[in-house]
Structure formats: structure tokens, C-alpha cells
Amino acid sequence: MYPLDHVGIAVENLDESITFYQRQLGAQLIHREIVASQATEVAFIALPNCLIELLTPNRPESPVAKFLAKHGSGLHHLCYRVPDVSAELARQRSLGAMLIDGTPRKGARGHLIAFVHPKSMNGVLTEFCQAT
Amino acid sequence: MYPLDHVGIAVENLDESITFYQRQLGAQLIHREIVASQATEVAFIALPNCLIELLTPNRPESPVAKFLAKHGSGLHHLCYRVPDVSAELARQRSLGAMLIDGTPRKGARGHLIAFVHPKSMNGVLTEFCQAT
Numbered sequence: 646m647y648p649l650d651h652v653g654i655a656v657e658n659l660d661e662s663i664t665f666y667q668r669q670l671g672a673q674l675i676h677r678e679i680v681a682s683q684a685t686e687v688a689f690i691a692l693p694n695c696l697i698e699l700l701t702p703n704r705p706e707s708p709v710a711k712f713l714a715k716h717g718s719g720l721h722h723l724c725y726r727v728p729d730v731s732a733e734l735a736r737q738r739s740l741g742a743m744l745i746d747g748t749p750r751k752g753a754r755g756h757l758i759a760f761v762h763p764k765s766m767n768g769v770l771t772e773f774c775q776a777t
Numbered sequence: 778m779y780p781l782d783h784v785g786i787a788v789e790n791l792d793e794s795i796t797f798y799q800r801q802l803g804a805q806l807i808h809r810e811i812v813a814s815q816a817t818e819v820a821f822i823a824l825p826n827c828l829i830e831l832l833t834p835n836r837p838e839s840p841v842a843k844f845l846a847k848h849g850s851g852l853h854h855l856c857y858r859v860p861d862v863s864a865e866l867a868r869q870r871s872l873g874a875m876l877i878d879g880t881p882r883k884g885a886r887g888h889l890i891a892f893v894h895p896k897s898m899n900g901v902l903t904e905f906c907q908a909t
Contacts, residue, residue, distance in 0.1 A: 646803040648826040652784060652855060654901060662899055669872055669898070670857065671778040692857075694780040694826045718900030720852035723784060725802065725824075740801055766801070767794055768850030769786060 650726035650774050651689065651696035655709050656718050659686055659701040666690045666697065678753050685709050687753050724772035730757045733773045737761055782906050783821065783828035785854040787844050791818055791833045798822045798829065810885050817841050819885050856904035862889045865905045869893055
């Protein structure tokens with residue numbers, strides 16, 4: 646049983662959304678970063694028990710740009726914190742999950758991350774992350 | 778700053794999804810209930826730091842049935858735990874939020890709950906809940 650590390654929310658304008666979460670929910674910005682490999686800029690907002698990751702595309706070919714074009718702003722993915730992403734990918738594969746990332750890669754905050762396809766996760770794009 | 782009480786996920790088949798979360802994530806079923814006012818059946822799955830609420834329609838006119846017809850299974854809403862839902866609704870209204878529920882009503886687990894429209898919440902259907 647893994648803790649929820651963060652809820653990913655795709656947004657059109659990162660600055661406006663950070664301000665929104667600060668004002669509307671009293672949440673705190675703790676980290677902001679460009680993730681070049683995903684063509685996104687992300688901001689992590691702290692709640693008392695988990696994080697919200699706001700994601701916005703910084704290039705048109707970003708997967709988040711495609712998501713926004715199709716759905717608009719909104720809930721994008723869930724990320725669970727695991728002790729070992731490689732072991733978790735092997736376990737998910739053995740349970741029949743469709744992996745998007747066959748091996749862990751470096752994501753935001755220097756974490757090792759990997760995504761599993763929503764088709765095999767109850768319709769939810771699912772990320773596993775490991776602090777390094 | 779409020780803790781995330783749960784992530785709501787709309788599903789087609791509650792039994793299958795409960796089994797899925799138990800097997801795939803080692804999560805535990807802690808509560809299951811029919812919420813007649815919303816024409817839904819819900820199950821709460823415990824993670825170490827928050828809950829997942831699986832929702833499925835139990836009548837065709839359920840709002841969750843409409844969601845599933847449009848989007849399929851997937852992320853549905855976020856719920857924050859607050860000390861006083863009435864006070865929070867007044868605060869959200871003063872900040873310009875569009876309330877779905879103008880006053881708190883009884884939801885699952887006997888909690889007082891109220892929903893705020895996604896249009897005024899960064900595209901995220903947002904619930905506030907208060908234990909009673």
C-alpha cells in the first residue's frame with residue numbers, strides 16, 4: 646500500500662493557477678521546474694498530506710498540450726510514492742498492466758518516475774515515483 | 778490549507794474496481810455505501826495518507842452515469858477536508874467560486890459535503906467535506 650505522492654492537474658496558465666491554489670485553498674508553492682523531457686513546466690503545491698502538481702506545456706508537442714486541447718484544464722494523473730520504481734514496474738507488468746515507461750526515467754524533483762497506461766489502471770493515468 | 782480527504786474516481790463496475798485497487802495497489806476497502814441522493818454507490822479505499830472514493834451509478838439518471846457516458850472511467854473530483862463546510866462555502870463564494878451546493882448536505886459516511894463547480898476551480902470538480 647503506497648501513499649499518494651501527488652495529484653497531477655493540467656492547467657493553461659501556471660502563474661494564474663499557482664495564485665488560484667494559494668488564494669482559494671491556502672496551499673503553498675514549494676517547487677517549480679521545467680521538465681525538458683516532457684516539454685512541460687510544473688509547480689508543486691503542498692497540502693498537509695500530499696502534493697498537487699500543476700502541469701502546463703512549454704512546447705506545442707507536449708503531451709500536456711494534447712490533453713488540454715482535448716479536455717481543457719483538469720485532473721490529469723495520480724502518482725504513488727514507492728520505494729523502488731523498477732520493482733514496482735515489474736510487479737505491475739506481472740499483473741498485466743500496460744507500461745508507458747518500461748524502465749524508470751528522471752522526472753521532476755530529481756525523482757525516478759514511470760507511467761502506466763490509463764487503459765490498464767481503471768481509466769487513470771498512473772505514475773510511480775521514487776525519491777533519489 | 779486543507780488536507781486532501783479523497784480522490785473521486787468514476788468506475789463502471791464497483792466490485793471489479795475494488796478488487797483492482799486491492800490487487801494492483803495493495804489498498805484496503807474501508808467503507809461501502811449507496812448514496813441515494815446522488816443515485817450512486819461508493820466505496821472508500823484507504824491509502825496511507827488519504828482515501829480513494831470509487832463511484833458508480835446505481836440509477837441511469839445519476840450524474841456519474843452522465844460522466845461515464847461522456848468520459849469513461851477515470852478521475853472525477855477532489856475532496857478537501859475542512860472544519861466547517863458552511864464557512865468554507867461562504868469563503869469560496871466571496872472569492873467568486875460558482876457553488877453547486879449553496880448549503881451543505883449529507884453525503885457518504887454521514888459527512889456534511891458541498892460541491893463547487895469545476896469552471897471556477899481550475900477545471901476540477903471540487904468537494905469540501907466535514908466529519909460530523
